[in-house]
Amino acid sequence: MTARPTNAHQALVLKLLRDEGPNSRARLGELMDLSRSKLALEMDRLMETGLVVNDGLAASRGGRRSHNLRLAPELRFLGVDIGATSADVAVTNAQLEVLGHLGQPIDVRAGPVAVFEQVLDMAAKLKAAGLAEGFDGAGVGIPGPVRSPEGVPVSPPIMPGWDGFPVREALGQDLGCPVMVDNDVNLMALGEQHAGVARNVKDFLCVKIGTGIGCGIVVGGQVYRGVTGSAGDIGHIQVNAQGHPCACGNRGCLEAHFSGAALARDALTAAESGHSGELADKLAASGALTAADVASAAAAGDNLAIDLIREGGGLLGQVIASLVSFFNPGLVVVGGGVTGLGHGLLAAIRTQVYRRSLPLATGNLPIVLSELGPQAGVIGAARLITDRVFSPA
Amino acid sequence: MTARPTNAHQALVLKLLRDEGPNSRARLGELMDLSRSKLALEMDRLMETGLVVNDGLAASRGGRRSHNLRLAPELRFLGVDIGATSADVAVTNAQLEVLGHLGQPIDVRAGPVAVFEQVLDMAAKLKAAGLAEGFDGAGVGIPGPVRSPEGVPVSPPIMPGWDGFPVREALGQDLGCPVMVDNDVNLMALGEQHAGVARNVKDFLCVKIGTGIGCGIVVGGQVYRGVTGSAGDIGHIQVNAQGHPCACGNRGCLEAHFSGAALARDALTAAESGHSGELADKLAASGALTAADVASAAAAGDNLAIDLIREGGGLLGQVIASLVSFFNPGLVVVGGGVTGLGHGLLAAIRTQVYRRSLPLATGNLPIVLSELGPQAGVIGAARLITDRVFSPA
Numbered sequence: 001m002t003a004r005p006t007n008a009h010q011a012l013v014l015k016l017l018r019d020e021g022p023n024s025r026a027r028l029g030e031l032m033d034l035s036r037s038k039l040a041l042e043m044d045r046l047m048e049t050g051l052v053v054n055d056g057l058a059a060s061r062g063g064r065r066s067h068n069l070r071l072a073p074e075l076r077f078l079g080v081d082i083g084a085t086s087a088d089v090a091v092t093n094a095q096l097e098v099l100g101h102l103g104q105p106i107d108v109r110a111g112p113v114a115v116f117e118q119v120l121d122m123a124a125k126l127k128a129a130g131l132a133e134g135f136d137g138a139g140v141g142i143p144g145p146v147r148s149p150e151g152v153p154v155s156p157p158i159m160p161g162w163d164g165f166p167v168r169e170a171l172g173q174d175l176g177c178p179v180m181v182d183n184d185v186n187l188m189a190l191g192e193q194h195a196g197v198a199r200n201v202k203d204f205l206c207v208k209i210g211t212g213i214g215c216g217i218v219v220g221g222q223v224y225r226g227v228t229g230s231a232g233d234i235g236h237i238q239v240n241a242q243g244h245p246c247a248c249g250n251r252g253c254l255e256a257h258f259s260g261a262a263l264a265r266d267a268l269t270a271a272e273s274g275h276s277g278e279l280a281d282k283l284a285a286s287g288a289l290t291a292a293d294v295a296s297a298a299a300a301g302d303n304l305a306i307d308l309i310r311e312g313g314g315l316l317g318q319v320i321a322s323l324v325s326f327f328n329p330g331l332v333v334v335g336g337g338v339t340g341l342g343h344g345l346l347a348a349i350r351t352q353v354y355r356r357s358l359p360l361a362t363g364n365l366p367i368v369l370s371e372l373g374p375q376a377g378v379i380g381a382a383r384l385i386t387d388r389v390f391s392p393a
Numbered sequence: 394m395t396a397r398p399t400n401a402h403q404a405l406v407l408k409l410l411r412d413e414g415p416n417s418r419a420r421l422g423e424l425m426d427l428s429r430s431k432l433a434l435e436m437d438r439l440m441e442t443g444l445v446v447n448d449g450l451a452a453s454r455g456g457r458r459s460h461n462l463r464l465a466p467e468l469r470f471l472g473v474d475i476g477a478t479s480a481d482v483a484v485t486n487a488q489l490e491v492l493g494h495l496g497q498p499i500d501v502r503a504g505p506v507a508v509f510e511q512v513l514d515m516a517a518k519l520k521a522a523g524l525a526e527g528f529d530g531a532g533v534g535i536p537g538p539v540r541s542p543e544g545v546p547v548s549p550p551i552m553p554g555w556d557g558f559p560v561r562e563a564l565g566q567d568l569g570c571p572v573m574v575d576n577d578v579n580l581m582a583l584g585e586q587h588a589g590v591a592r593n594v595k596d597f598l599c600v601k602i603g604t605g606i607g608c609g610i611v612v613g614g615q616v617y618r619g620v621t622g623s624a625g626d627i628g629h630i631q632v633n634a635q636g637h638p639c640a641c642g643n644r645g646c647l648e649a650h651f652s653g654a655a656l657a658r659d660a661l662t663a664a665e666s667g668h669s670g671e672l673a674d675k676l677a678a679s680g681a682l683t684a685a686d687v688a689s690a691a692a693a694g695d696n697l698a699i700d701l702i703r704e705g706g707g708l709l710g711q712v713i714a715s716l717v718s719f720f721n722p723g724l725v726v727v728g729g730g731v732t733g734l735g736h737g738l739l740a741a742i743r744t745q746v747y748r749r750s751l752p753l754a755t756g757n758l759p760i761v762l763s764e765l766g767p768q769a770g771v772i773g774a775a776r777l778i779t780d781r782v783f784s785p786a
Contacts, residue, residue, distance in 0.1 A: 145751075145753050154753055155752070155753065202620075203619065203620050215719065217719075217720075219612050219613075219617060220612075224612060225721070226596065226720060226721020226722070226754070227595075227596050227721055227722065227723040227757075228721060228753050228754065228756065228757070229721070229753070230718075230721045230751060230753040230754045231719065231720055231721035232719065232721075233718050233719070233721070233751055233753075233754065234715075234718060234719055236718055236749075236750075236751055237714075237715040237718055237719070237749075238711065238714075238715075238749060248751065250748075250749065318631065319715070321630075321631070322627075322630040322631075322712070322715060323719055325623075325626050325627060325629055325630055326608065326610075326624065326625065326626070326627055326630070326716055326719070326720075327610075327619060327624055327719075328618070328619020328620055328621060328622070328623045328624035328625075328626070329619070329620065330620040355643075356629075356630075356631060356643065357629075358538075358623060358626055358629055358641070359548070360538050360547055360548065360621050360622070360623040360626075361619070361621065361623045361626065363621065364620075364621070
């Protein structure tokens with residue numbers, strides 16, 4: 001069992017060392033606004049737990065040279081990002097640097113037992129590769145609503161068999177470490193905040209386009225989850241009253257018109273009806289079409305694929321424009337498996353947002369692609385569990 | 394010049410006494426988790442400033458009877474709520490109880506100098522009525538975006554002449570007290586949180602329907618203003634791509650379809666085209682129609698008026714449904730001048746939200762009318778300025 005800090009000062013030291021890297025005692029004292037003697041006391045206690053170690057002498061700042069401190073280099077965290085059709089598993093150190101990362105296709109509809117068997121296999125492979133002996137904590141993202149803080153999936157629409165499954169307990173037992181669970185989109189936002197394009201941004205939105213669509217909301221540096229944990233569930237906002245039927249029972253939901261699943265459906269229709277030679281060739285070659293095929297067809301200049309991205313991106317842009325008017329964020333990050341759609345998608349979104357939202361809200365609003373790609377989720381997952389284990393028990 | 398607290402403990406005492414009313418030293422010590430001696434020291438200092446006074450002995454709780462404390466009964470705050478066509482001005486004590494309240498029609502397009510002349514007249518009348526000798530602070534709400542914390546209006550679309558007007562300085566000089574300025578909708582949310590239907594709710598939305606439409610957003614008990622102060626600006630969310638032209642230059646904005654101004658426009662069309670006898674009679678009688686006329690025509694059973702409310706409320710409901718999916722609030726409050734539309738409006742909104750948003754977000758979501766009516770804004774304004782003067786200088 002990994003030791004835990006015993007008070008808020010110690011917790012703050014651990015998070016500063018995680019987020020800023022090794023630092024001198026002198027600088028930590030300044031950042032924490034704590035007297036030298038009080039800081040020294042807390043540091044000694046932290047070093048007794050083994051969470052923090054000496055890291056040589058700091059560069060001189062004119063006076064006596066201060067000792068550098070860092071988080072114990074042997075600490076290991078597991079970041080797990082479960083999507084509808086793939087899972088990413090990574091091992092990080094305590095600064096959330098990714099030491100090893102595996103991704104493989106899964107089917108979330110196979111249920112939690114089958115999916116976690118695959119996840120544990122991947123974790124075992126990472127251990128066998130010498131990246132970790134055991135884990136000091138694991139964070140898990142799943143593609144559906146999660147009741148916070150229990151970490152239990154709640155009626156996830158695309159995840160039959162997951163409702164109420166005790167992820168924390170089940171996985172915690174298998175891994176022998178504390179586990180925290182959250183929605184995959186919230187973890188993507190945490191990842192981009194920790195190591196990606198949203199670093200140092202306090203209020204931003206992170207839109208993830210995978211099989212479905214979701215939005216992570218960060219307010220004042222913290223993920224906002226709403227009163228029942230469903231905040232950011234934008235996939236079922238209506239974009240067309242007479243639109244496609246949606247799995248949720250309504251009609252014209254954003255996700256029924258633009259998402260990985262919707263693109264795959266539209267690509268199949270286009271290939272079968274002869275409107276896209278590029279997509280028809282891909283269908284003939286592999287027997288199925290995905291959003292990635294639309295992306296590569298568009299890159300190859302296929303007009304229908306380009307139109308699908310432009311129209312779908314326009315619908316998503318309309319929804320984002322509404323959210324920008326409502327939320328006035330400092331940044332919008334677009335990510336997820338479908339970001340292979342790239343700059344055509346971004347252009348379609350920007351057109352809508354800059355046309356529809358008020359100048360005061362868009363005057364200084366970057367709309368950018370995720371920087372971390374599939375690593376955003378696993379880094380966010382590791383961040384989630386370190387937020388927990390670096391807090392007083 | 395009113396004294397200010399000198400540290401965070403004193404500030405907390407003042408806010409507790411404001412929000413909870415007179416309280417015993419013993420209970421305050423518990424609420425603040427402060428030792429008896431430390432609390433006694435801070436109390437003595439606060440009593441020296443004159444902000445806090447003794448209020449007799451508290452009821453016995455078994456041990457030695459504790460002294461009750463309260464905020465000085467002579468403290469006075471001015472709450473000002475400026476709308477597009479009316480202004481409300483109220484005097485409150487330090488617990489934000491309204492001691493006197495005046496409302497009168499104004500035209501915000503007359504510009505800040507003319508409007509504040511009327512506001513100062515109303516304040517003078519309230520003083521002349523013996524409600525205050527002077528003011529310890531004033532809060533002001535205006536119907537447009539405000540740059541925070543400077544309190545300067547920023548290109549308010551319906552307020553020609555207000556852009557950049559230094560409200561705090563100008564009014565502060567006239568009143569001889571500190572002034573804070575915010576958007577009227579944020580202050581309505583603060584008012585409902587302090588004394589209305591949102592008391593003790595941490596995460597909620599407050600939709601105000603006046604000449605335009607706006608939304609106050611409260612996250613974790615604090616008003617969320619966005620990165621440039623324009624959060625909650627939902628009036629220009631598009632509800633119909635082929636809809637009415639809007640003053641903002643776009644087409645089909647919510648506010649162009651449903652707001653006080655839109656209702657007045659539609660009522661006039663209905664009266665002139667002979668589709669509503671009730672509205673035609675009102676037009677003949679007064680020469681003009683307002684949203685209030687639509688409300689009373691609907692109450693009298695006029696079908697066209699009822700339809701206007703149902704259709705407009707449905708459009709507003711669609712927007713609120715999107716915001717509920719996105720934000721997952723614990724409560725939605727609907728208020729503003731148009732709440733005379735009452736339960737027909739509420740029914741139209743609820744139908745859309747409960748149909749369109751996911752069950753996890755609506756399972757326990759009250760959608761209710763404002764409790765405080767025109768007092769919400771002035772109480773919120775007084776709350777804004779007391780948040781300031783009850784903080785360390």
